[in-house]
Amino acid sequence: MLYVAGHRPTTVQDHVALVEIDLTGELMIAAAAASEDRLSPDRIDEVLEVDGADGGGADRGQPLAGPTRRSPG
Numbered sequence: 001m002l003y004v005a006g007h008r009p010t011t012v013q014d015h016v017a018l019v020e021i022d023l024t025g026e027l028m029i030a031a032a033a034a035s036e037d038r039l040s041p042d043r044i045d046e047v048l049e050v051d052g053a054d055g056g057g058a059d060r061g062q063p064l065a066g067p068t069r070r071s072p073g
Helices: 015-033 041-048
Strands: none
Touching: 015 041
């Protein structure tokens, strides 16, 4: 007899991982659309919506307004 596990609804979501996946996707889209071989640090900051004005770039993980995303269109 073959046992097939029942479908269990997913009740736990890792919201940080989902945001990271979304941001990675945004970078991939920007890289695919870019005419140069690599995205510049300024373009990466623009895509990730972070403030790169400090010039150091060592702390790129501080978003300007949190993980809100623009709607397509």
